[in-house]
Amino acid sequence: MTTSTTIDNRWSSEFKYVLAAAGAAVGLGNLWKFPYIMGENGGGAFVLVYLFCILLIGIPVMMAEVMIGKRARTSPANASATVAKESGGSSIWSLLGASGVIAGSLILSFYIVIAGWAAAYIFFGISGDFLATAGSEIAHKDEIGALFTGLITDTTQLIIWSSITIIAAMLVLIRGVNAGLEKAVTYLMPLLFVLLTIIMVYAAATGNFGEAAQFMFSPDFSKLSFDGVLTALGHAFFTLSLSSGIMMVYGAYMPEGTSIAKTSIYIAVMDTAVALIAGMAIFPIVFANGMEPSAGPGLLFVSLPIAFGQMPLGTLFGTLFFIMVTFAAFTSVIALLESPVAYLNERLGLSRAKATIVAGCTIWALSLLTVFSLSGAPWAQDVVMGLNFFDALDKLTANIMLPLAGLFTAVLVGWVVKENITREEFGLSEFAYKAVMFCLRYLSPVAIAIVFLQAVGFISL
């Protein structure tokens, strides 16, 4: 059964919507995940595939998701069903929105743990932990390695930091869309851009760009596996915050008259720029210090502090850097929490405060799976296909749930929704409309299906 309540919350301007959606998009995906998966997948070719995924699949699917939310003005599960039914489709489409709420909640359960690492690193920075105490460079590397391992295997510290993160997000969301979410991004996003600019200038002044640019921008396709292609595709969804209910919710709060196409392009361009800048800040340092680009999830938290510890003013800039990472993560955390909150609020009729508490506590409990995966608890290891809970949740969401939901979003808006509705909502020129619809009807579903079926082994190319 669906209720007929609609959402009356609105962002106070188109600009505030862009800030909030860019806040949701720009996060650990750009600063932490993109550099390390690029490193693990050989660099240039991965980046190229990723950019195509953003342009041809990510942006059209974002437009489709936002349109669903804006058209229906309800929370995700109701929204996908409402839009389908308006065009004579089935109410089974509510599953699409519901899967987003589930995927978003699962993502948030490990996201707050990594956001907690970043917060802890602010304090490491302030206390001078990035500086070498021993004489040799090797000893310094070992010290920073031990700092990271010490943190991620310390159950208490992990729990404290991730709890602080989710509690802070709950305090913001309880205040509502305008006084909470919108106000937070209004302060945090400009600060984020200031910090990013400072770090960029600093990296340009101290780093060595040559090898990094070569690594990131000269594609060598022999280094890219099919699994790497799926990782690039999944990451395009993750980084743009697609398939997680969020863009539907944020679209539902869009003021009338906002252009879906224009704002989606702004958001995607900002997100992509931050990801590329993060790579250009991290890899020069990695190569200059003879470190491995394929170091994995520790890349940001080990390689950079080693470099900061050896660079002039490294403590100051290292601390600023992790403040930036924490802010970027936090604006994504509040977005991720908003999707289940809006859902519980509307679907189960819980007050906003109750919905926030229920969603926050559930996600906090789920985050323990990641905490114990990291700290090495035996029951949290080897849950499925040799992966611990953390890795399994990451793969399940980014490589399976997000691309599949993206496929169905493209099908819903490309094939089910009536043409007069998509024309009206998108408000594009004839050529642009045709191009977007081609991506939604044919390119995205076919590309996602092929990459997906190949990755799970149903077809081999």
Ligand code: PFF
């Ligand atoms: N887009 C965020 C990032 O790149 O860090 C992560 C994210 C936020 C994923 C919101 C999904 C989501 F719904």
Ligand code: NA
């Ligand atoms: Na992102």
